Amino acid sequence: MSSDNSQHAELQKLKHFLQVEDESSFSFLQKLNKDEVHELRMKIIEVSQFTQTDIWKRLSGVANFFPNYMNAKIAQTVLGPLIAANMSYYMPEKDAIAIMKNMSTSFLATVSEYMIPEKAVNLINQIPIDILKKVTIELVRDKKYLTAAGFVDVSDIARLIELSKVIYNEEDLIRISMYVENKSYIAKIVERFTDDKLEKIIKKAYQENLQDEILSVFVQQSSNEVQRILRIINELPEQLKTKVIKDFENRIQNHGN
Numbered sequence: 001m002s003s004d005n006s007q008h009a010e011l012q013k014l015k016h017f018l019q020v021e022d023e024s025s026f027s028f029l030q031k032l033n034k035d036e037v038h039e040l041r042m043k044i045i046e047v048s049q050f051t052q053t054d055i056w057k058r059l060s061g062v063a064n065f066f067p068n069y070m071n072a073k074i075a076q077t078v079l080g081p082l083i084a085a086n087m088s089y090y091m092p093e094k095d096a097i098a099i100m101k102n103m104s105t106s107f108l109a110t111v112s113e114y115m116i117p118e119k120a121v122n123l124i125n126q127i128p129i130d131i132l133k134k135v136t137i138e139l140v141r142d143k144k145y146l147t148a149a150g151f152v153d154v155s156d157i158a159r160l161i162e163l164s165k166v167i168y169n170e171e172d173l174i175r176i177s178m179y180v181e182n183k184s185y186i187a188k189i190v191e192r193f194t195d196d197k198l199e200k201i202i203k204k205a206y207q208e209n210l211q212d213e214i215l216s217v218f219v220q221q222s223s224n225e226v227q228r229i230l231r232i233i234n235e236l237p238e239q240l241k242t243k244v245i246k247d248f249e250n251r252i253q254n255h256g257n
Helices: 003-018 023-031 034-050 053-065 068-079 081-090 093-100 105-114 129-141 145-152 157-164 170-177 183-191 195-207 211-218 223-233 238-256
Strands: none
Touching (some): 003 023, 068 081, 081 105, 105 129, 129 145, 129 157, 145 170, 170 195, 183 211, 183 223, 195 211, 195 238, 211 238
């Protein structure tokens, strides 16, 4: 991902956390680079939740006195997704997962929008894959690409490969990738795609003017994988093939500098 795109992704994450709708009032953040925006985002999260820590711990402790199905019911009908997301950081992963199993997929998808993936790495990587698949399908259907991407950066690669199998639309895959910091993860997922799937992704990227995103992933590939990509590109219609090869060569040269 180019530095400009990385900065854009971090800005979107910050604005998402702050629930910003009028982006013009936050235009001053454009002067910050990616790392500075990331540091600012994590500091805001830390400060905003610091004074509430005791509350979340107390609520999480109360949950021990109720059966899982009742905790799920209370979360969905009384507490809401924001509180449920914050409570998840302060209870044992096995308890959080047991409660999740009694929640609806739509509610879990909403909860995921309020979660800070960096604060729940262990939990995210222990959630049963069937639950994650259902939530991913829901997020993609609602075009919550930023939320879906946040979980990619903290998930084990084997789980990501499984999750990619339920994202059938090529444009959805590309748009999620736009907000993923760890491009090497995306590169490993791409390696598992068939030639036909990869060809469709390339065509869709150029059709939607999203080629910069796939090129930023391609330069992360191994030499063998690059050769496979070039073979696929050579099978494209002549005009598109010429354009893709030129763009790919330019990106490789810039990546090496």
